[in-house]
Amino acid sequence: MTHNTILKAALALTLMAGVATGATAQQTSISPTPQRIAWGQKAFDRPSAIDIKGIDKADRDAVDALLSQFAKGKGVKVTIGQRGDKAVRAVADSIPGQPQGYFLRVRPGEVIIAGNDPTGTYYGVQTFLQVASQPEVMSVDISDWPSTPSRGVVEGFYGNAWSFDDRIDQFAFYGRNKLDTYIYGPKDDPYHRAKWRELYPAEEAARMKALNDESRRHKVRFVWGIHPAGDHQWNDADNEATVRKFEQMYDLGFRNFSIFFDDVFGKQADGKLHAQYMDYVKRNFIDRHPDIELFIMCPSLYNKAWKGSFQPSYLADISVMDPSIKVMWTGYSVVDMIDVTDMEWINPQIGRKAFIWLNYPVTDYCINHLLMGPFTGNEPEATAMVSGFTANPMEYAHASKLSLFSNADFLWNPSAYDPQQ
Numbered sequence: 001m002t003h004n005t006i007l008k009a010a011l012a013l014t015l016m017a018g019v020a021t022g023a024t025a026q027q028t029s030i031s032p033t034p035q036r037i038a039w040g041q042k043a044f045d046r047p048s049a050i051d052i053k054g055i056d057k058a059d060r061d062a063v064d065a066l067l068s069q070f071a072k073g074k075g076v077k078v079t080i081g082q083r084g085d086k087a088v089r090a091v092a093d094s095i096p097g098q099p100q101g102y103f104l105r106v107r108p109g110e111v112i113i114a115g116n117d118p119t120g121t122y123y124g125v126q127t128f129l130q131v132a133s134q135p136e137v138m139s140v141d142i143s144d145w146p147s148t149p150s151r152g153v154v155e156g157f158y159g160n161a162w163s164f165d166d167r168i169d170q171f172a173f174y175g176r177n178k179l180d181t182y183i184y185g186p187k188d189d190p191y192h193r194a195k196w197r198e199l200y201p202a203e204e205a206a207r208m209k210a211l212n213d214e215s216r217r218h219k220v221r222f223v224w225g226i227h228p229a230g231d232h233q234w235n236d237a238d239n240e241a242t243v244r245k246f247e248q249m250y251d252l253g254f255r256n257f258s259i260f261f262d263d264v265f266g267k268q269a270d271g272k273l274h275a276q277y278m279d280y281v282k283r284n285f286i287d288r289h290p291d292i293e294l295f296i297m298c299p300s301l302y303n304k305a306w307k308g309s310f311q312p313s314y315l316a317d318i319s320v321m322d323p324s325i326k327v328m329w330t331g332y333s334v335v336d337m338i339d340v341t342d343m344e345w346i347n348p349q350i351g352r353k354a355f356i357w358l359n360y361p362v363t364d365y366c367i368n369h370l371l372m373g374p375f376t377g378n379e380p381e382a383t384a385m386v387s388g389f390t391a392n393p394m395e396y397a398h399a400s401k402l403s404l405f406s407n408a409d410f411l412w413n414p415s416a417y418d419p420q421q
Helices: 002-026 061-069 085-094 118-131 164-176 202-217 234-249 271-284 304-310 314-318 338-352 382-387 403-413
Strands: 036-045 049-053 076-082 102-107 110-115 134-145 151-155 181-184 222-226 256-260 294-298 326-329 355-358 388-391
Touching: 002 110, 036 102, 049 061, 061 076, 061 110, 061 118, 061 202, 061 304, 085 102, 102 118, 102 314, 110 222, 118 134, 118 164, 151 164, 164 181, 164 202, 164 403, 181 202, 181 256, 181 388, 202 222, 222 234, 222 294, 234 256, 234 271, 234 326, 256 271, 271 314, 271 338, 304 338, 314 338, 326 338, 338 382, 388 403
Parallel strands: 049 076, 076 110, 151 181, 151 388, 181 222, 222 256, 256 294, 294 326, 326 355, 355 388
Antiparallel strands: 036 134, 102 110, 102 134
16 A cells, blocks of 8 residues: 555545544533433524523423523524423423433424423423533434432531532532432531430521522422431420421421431330331321421441341331331441342341432541542442432532432433443
């Protein structure tokens, strides 16, 4: 082969690579990875304004998220709504039936965002904002829904709790990445643990309300909880104090609740007493408010390796609780990634699907480290065997985002998850 021929061949390969790259240059890497996606050609240049239709019926938070990035005016037509709305009736058969599912269609001059429910509509907007982040917006059809229920974060670490501003920032981050659950359990909030019987003073109550209101804007369920077992006396007075405290939080707008018994040992770690207490709260508080969504328990025996340190009947004792109560679990040990074997062992023990408390990337046990490597070790098949999956982060809110971002991607579509990417 002559030198001239080699140059021509190299030029041809370069041009072919350029054509291939150009054809897909504006395809955005969407996270979490959608369940089904089909790209087309260029639809339009990124608009400065949109002509939005359906806002009279569409979810307000979804509309606000859309208009935070685009002005209303003459431009690309964007139709938004959820199942049953007249505006999206034409694509009703394309909307996934799964909770939080959505259908997104981008075509020249037109966009349709249709959710199966309000959260699905909001998530459809988040995906469109990623698609439309490029100078040239590509045509695409996306049919999408989460594989795992109740995906998110449990702020349960020892050490410096996140600040008010950290949590506000986190809620926006969760919304963008389709994490829908935040469980509040900072050990240093006295009204969570040391003063669990006492109502929040007015100023603190107002701050908690502001956090919950902000979480709801991003479709995040703020699960507020108490940790009473250190000194609960197992009497009517303490039971009534629990209900009184939860009623205060309900009046502040909270609709998700939890009770923690983690890191409690000895006489206070009694499975029968824990179950009776949970059922009391279920009857006297949860059942009186039909709009409450989640009621979660973190047991004292929360991993398999510790079963020899508690009453042999502990898990059997709590298994008789009302089946709607979620039970948290960290896996084979305190710090463990979750596999099918873990779930096959624990689920029959507690008579329900366990709600995972993943102790990663938390560093309260290795405080001189930052855990920021690839997020690996959880088996995709295990996500079908859980009732929820939350990660306990580091005390460093921003540094935790790398792992939380990866966890969001894994839980949404486990079979497509690529840790290295």
